[in-house]
Amino acid sequence: MIAAALEELDARDDLAAAVLTGAGGVFCAGMDLKRLAAGELAHVPGRGFGGLVEAPPRKPLVAAVEGYAIGGGFELVLACDMVVAAEGSTFALPEVRRGIVARAGGVVRLPRRLPRAVALEMLLTGRSLTAHRAHHFGLVNEVVPGGQTLPAAKALACAVADNAPLAVAATKRLVLESESWPAEELLARQAPITDPVFASDDAAEGARAFIKKRAPVWTGR
Incomplete structure (x- = not known):
């Protein structure tokens, strides 16, 4: 169940x-x-x-x-x-x-x-x-x-x-997966997970909503 x-x-x-x-x-x-x-x-x-x-x-x-x-x-x-x-x-x-x-x-x-x-x-x-x-x-x-x-x-x-779904999913994934990463590789190894989030429609929507002082409308894309 x-x-x-x-x-x-x-x-x-x-x-x-x-x-x-x-x-x-x-x-x-x-x-x-x-x-x-x-x-x-x-x-x-x-x-x-x-x-x-x-x-x-x-x-x-x-x-x-x-x-x-x-x-x-x-x-x-x-x-x-x-x-x-x-x-x-x-x-x-x-x-x-x-x-x-x-x-x-x-x-x-x-x-x-x-x-x-x-x-x-x-x-x-x-x-x-x-x-x-x-x-x-x-x-x-x-x-x-x-x-x-x-x-x-x-x-x-x-x-x-309330938050952007792609960003939430990437954040949870990073928290879990980075536990086993070497300290010197932490920032570099997060890039394949975080880059798609920064390139997403939701990232652009978050910026627009902030500038216009309105609630963002997330699409998960």
Whole structure:
């Protein structure tokens, strides 16, 4: 279901961003261990756990977290670009307590999103992280009262959607791909991604709109 929604997100020109949330006051409490014991995996070929962790969308994805984001649920959050969390929500990767490893992105993504010592504490002990502490470390963009995460996440997604789609897509791509680039090559290697944006109709429209003091009309071209 998530995989199909993400494919639609990237395929449709009228969609600029999306929000991923749970139901019933819980984002996702993780993998069903009974199903795991029976040999079942919530894995979508080509996209990984939950249809997301191995192939996030090209367009921005905001997580709206209420309640628990545990194990695989937290790994879904880590595959998103921005996070809005409710007061009282909890993040954890308790896999080591069950004799397994957070291999759906948890172990490799968490140290990139938190200070190394904090990430290792979570990964090696299974201890949880509160929403406010996650916000303190920059993992969460905004903490809101319970029940308000979806409207807050939608507002954040709409703020993204106000901007030029080619520029947004290129910016997200650069953030992700440049993590592995050598420091001395950063500026040169961005050119093939940024040059088409500067040559686009939207870039010209952005300049015209600024000069005329009006809202730009983006075409994605």
